[in-house]
Amino acid sequence: MRYLAEAYQQTRDEKYQQAVIRGLRCILSAQLANGGFTHSPPSTERYYGHITVMDDVMAGVLGLLQEIKLGSQRFDFLPADLVHQLSEAHSRGDALLLDLQVKTDGKLTIWAGQYDANSLLPAQGRAFELASLVSRESVGVVRYLMSDPTPSARKRQAIHSAMAWFKNNALTGINMVQVEAEPVRYKYHTSTWDRVIVTTVDSPPIWARFYDLATQQPLLANRQGQRVDSLVQISRERRTGYDWYGRWPAPLLADKYKAWQQKHAADGTNTQ
Template structure:
């Protein structure tokens, strides 16, 4: 892990096409080659990169008191603080801003994961309470700005806040497109972890409460009742499998993407064309990307009512 840490403090998720795998032993040549790559411009918060290493190294330091582990975790935290935009958002990569990497990225919960780590640092919770105390104040500031960014990026339609998109333009805070099949759209997935993060605010302001309540009302509004998604064998397809959305009594799912101004579920393949049926996009995407799921179910059934009880708000919408 320390060998893979880049000079700027963050970590890559992959080197070229090879995913970083900490279970894979490094030969002397691998180690030397990786250390020589320390200035590579590929540090990211995508796919758990950087946050997972900070967490692991902070825990390892608490168990071993090895100063190298502490330094690695602290440098990772400084990377997060450095990469954050003044408006509180986090890009997917830093300092590589090519393509869509500069966008504020909620996709795959990247930004929220960073804010959760920084909030634990700000609160001096284990395993971060043994790290450099000078990180506490900037971590607290980073979290406050992050919450502000989250509130400002909640998509408002005709005066009503809804949910969040997977990525935003870092200057205008408007919804943005990333990969060809990830158009600007409301997310039935990433919005869940954003709400969970906001529920963790100890003394939520009226603005935070409104954001949570509005998002929960949106989840209720857009749920697809009486449907489920199933994975099936498809011998005729190159992938050998397929995913289908089919009726099922008592089941409820949510789409990954909803049209910004209609709340209509959309399914987009590599041609970037909007379709309203999962079956209309190519099998490679249907089998390789999750376009529907039950992400908000636990929030609605358990976590939101518990949060309401804790903060003393109104009834479940």
């Protein structure tokens, strides 16, 4: 959408303008009444009808709507009535995203990967994506929340709570490394290496992709939807075709969160 808007700004070719407008109207039509955006509208089969944080669905769409709501020059050609509708859609989705932050034992944590569109409870995605907290895409949610130039007290608390969770649930003393392996062609990718978890004393913190909703412990599952205890119990196809561990929160913890705190301390809005 941003590419098409830039193309229109550069060329003034109305085909780009109309494409953006049609795309944005499609987004409006896809939004649920509760403010959510699903994985693959209009389908409701399997996980396609779940409100989705995975793949940056909610954060990605809301980031676009927020940019328009804040008056981005990139989208200055949009009709006023459409901008108004998009602004209202953003407000609904933004409020829902805050509601979806999982609370465990009375404390806000991060976000689940998918939610049932009606009950708003965490839901399963693909067979190996069990209902759980998801660290990778929660980083995208926090980045989106931080992009609000005037965050509400509730939004600031959501950010502080998520950052505390990232810090407290980092894994130390281990690392995930690639090792050479005989090439194997799978349906969706070719693997010329494998992944293993090793013990280490000097690697930086790492995070599991998924965490158990109740225990906050790393959660792994195979293609059959069975929970397993370690990466080696997952098939090589899934070990090399999916990101089970990563350092996604590290840049936030290293400097971006501090910069955000300093910015809002200066404007008097950074209170915990």
